[in-house]
Amino acid sequence: MTTPTTPTTAAIEVRELHKYFGDNEVLKGIDFEVAHGHTVCVIGPSGSGKSTLLRCVNLLEAPTSGTIIVEGIDITDPETDVDAVRSRIGMVFQSFNLFPHLNVLGNLTLAQRRVRKRSKEEAEEIARHNLDRVGLADKIDAYPAHLSGGQQQRVAIARALSMDPDMMLFDEPTSALDPELVGDVLAVMKELAHEGMTMMVVTHEMGFAREAGDKLVFMDGGVIVEEGDPTEVLANPQHKRTQDFLSKVL
Amino acid sequence: MKRSTRTKINRGILYAILLVALGLVILLADWAAIKENFFDVAVLETLWPEIVTVAAKNTIVYTIISFVGGLVIALVLALMKLSPIGPYRWIATSYIEFFRGLPALVVIIGFGFAVPIAFGWRPPGGTIGAGIIALIVVSAAYMAETIRAGIQAVPKGQTEAARSLGMTSSWTTVSVVLPQAFRIIIPPLTNEFVILIKDTSLLFVLGVAASERELTTFARDAVTTNQDSSPLLAAAVLYLIITLPLTRLIARLERRTQRAR
Numbered sequence: 001m002t003t004p005t006t007p008t009t010a011a012i013e014v015r016e017l018h019k020y021f022g023d024n025e026v027l028k029g030i031d032f033e034v035a036h037g038h039t040v041c042v043i044g045p046s047g048s049g050k051s052t053l054l055r056c057v058n059l060l061e062a063p064t065s066g067t068i069i070v071e072g073i074d075i076t077d078p079e080t081d082v083d084a085v086r087s088r089i090g091m092v093f094q095s096f097n098l099f100p101h102l103n104v105l106g107n108l109t110l111a112q113r114r115v116r117k118r119s120k121e122e123a124e125e126i127a128r129h130n131l132d133r134v135g136l137a138d139k140i141d142a143y144p145a146h147l148s149g150g151q152q153q154r155v156a157i158a159r160a161l162s163m164d165p166d167m168m169l170f171d172e173p174t175s176a177l178d179p180e181l182v183g184d185v186l187a188v189m190k191e192l193a194h195e196g197m198t199m200m201v202v203t204h205e206m207g208f209a210r211e212a213g214d215k216l217v218f219m220d221g222g223v224i225v226e227e228g229d230p231t232e233v234l235a236n237p238q239h240k241r242t243q244d245f246l247s248k249v250l
Numbered sequence: 251m252k253r254s255t256r257t258k259i260n261r262g263i264l265y266a267i268l269l270v271a272l273g274l275v276i277l278l279a280d281w282a283a284i285k286e287n288f289f290d291v292a293v294l295e296t297l298w299p300e301i302v303t304v305a306a307k308n309t310i311v312y313t314i315i316s317f318v319g320g321l322v323i324a325l326v327l328a329l330m331k332l333s334p335i336g337p338y339r340w341i342a343t344s345y346i347e348f349f350r351g352l353p354a355l356v357v358i359i360g361f362g363f364a365v366p367i368a369f370g371w372r373p374p375g376g377t378i379g380a381g382i383i384a385l386i387v388v389s390a391a392y393m394a395e396t397i398r399a400g401i402q403a404v405p406k407g408q409t410e411a412a413r414s415l416g417m418t419s420s421w422t423t424v425s426v427v428l429p430q431a432f433r434i435i436i437p438p439l440t441n442e443f444v445i446l447i448k449d450t451s452l453l454f455v456l457g458v459a460a461s462e463r464e465l466t467t468f469a470r471d472a473v474t475t476n477q478d479s480s481p482l483l484a485a486a487v488l489y490l491i492i493t494l495p496l497t498r499l500i501a502r503l504e505r506r507t508q509r510a511r
Binding site for chain 1: 405407408410411412413414415417418421425426429430433479
């Protein structure tokens with residue numbers, strides 16, 4: 001099943017990735033890596049393709065061409081078990097996407113039981129542990145509708161963590177939040193980064209990128225324009241497009 | 251003239267028209283005929299208790315069987331209609347369009363008489379069983395569209411969240427999409443239930459054993475026997491006793507859904 005690849009330390013390796021929506025080429029040949037234990041932040045104007053790139057990594061979008069290797073497995077190979085790969089990649093959405101018909105515990109245990117085949121007791125114990133990590137142990141019986149946006153997003157992170165993922169993908173996790181709720185979510189993400197979780201984060205939070213990021217990638221028009229150490233890129237962008245973008249958001 | 255005075259005069263005229271109309275109805279109605287034909291106590295007494303223990307009970311039983319059976323088939327049809335496989339979609343669409351386009355009465359006659367005669371088919375439960383199967387077949391077509399709409403009303407992000415946790419397409423449908431879809435479609439499904447209650451009256455054309463009669467057949471038989479229409483009114487009252495609470499419930503459910511948005 002696994003395609004032999006050259007030995008690599010990369011957790012995510014993207015080669016020559018192209019993605020079309022109809023005639024519209026959204027990704028124009030992306031080469032991109034996330035090393036084990038690293039946090040890589042992807043920034044760029046809307047329509048730059050950054051979310052599409054992230055969604056290609058767990059095949060929520062099917063690449064038009066190119067290769068994506070996750071933990072040594074070529075996920076673009078039609079023979080690959082996509083469900084198994086996805087269960088090892090945690091995904092956090094801009095709009096949280098908690099299951100509204102289940103309470104917090106149900107949200108955290110559903111996939112554990114269906115996919116990981118864990119017993120009820122084991123799944124609940126893992127759920128409690130991860131709720132504790134995001135500081136919401138007291139909300140275990142609450143329904144998503146009764147939680148604030150920031151709490152919902154932290155529950156969503158705990159839900160992803162409960163699958164013991166090898167890595168986490170974040171798609172603008174704080175963009176839908178009121179400003180005063182952003183901090184709690186970022187704190188959880190920083191904690192994860194420090195614990196050595198491999199993370200790919202599409203974000204507009206430059207402060208997070210600077211503090212927690214190992215690498216910053218700037219995308220525009222479906223290509224990676226510039227990448228490097230976050231502090232350096234933010235302080236001293238080399239390309240004009242990066243400079244223009246940063247001058248608007250910083 | 252002050253605006254408030256004008257409003258008062260307008261209201262007064264409207265009430266006057268209403269009173270005149272009411273007066274005309276009272277004056278012109280043939281009260282003796284109405285009392286004799288629709289409120290004949292002696293006839294009404296002969297109906298008790300069978301009109302409830304047999305007729306109303308059968309109406310409810312037939313409705314529930316048709317509803318549950320229809321719902322199961324409708325769920326399959328809805329999933330077929332949303333299938334990525336073309337032929338499944340075509341079959342489901344043809345079924346839905348075919349049976350929604352026919353009068354329920356035609357389908358009931360088809361299953362009750364035409365099919366058994368043509369193929370020597372002996373329907374389970376006899377003729378009344380054939381009639382209920384016809385109601386299942388028809389209600390499934392309507393409910394399939396309701397369920398499909400409910401499934402499509404579940405946000406795409408729900409499916410994406412479930413799939414990105416590694417859940418298979420089937421598990422996602424069963425434990426994430428359908429529970430939410432059914433919550434959305436409870437009001438229209440209750441409405442479908444009320445329509446089915448009334449549609450069981452069409453089984454009247456089949457001509458069934460005394461113990462199998464539903465409200466309309468029962469009332470019609472009593473009307474013929476007594477040469478008096480009181481049983482029809484009794485049946486009408488019983489229909490309303492069953493349907494009115496349900497339509498009130500639908501209104502409440504719909505208000506609640508709107509608040510939740």
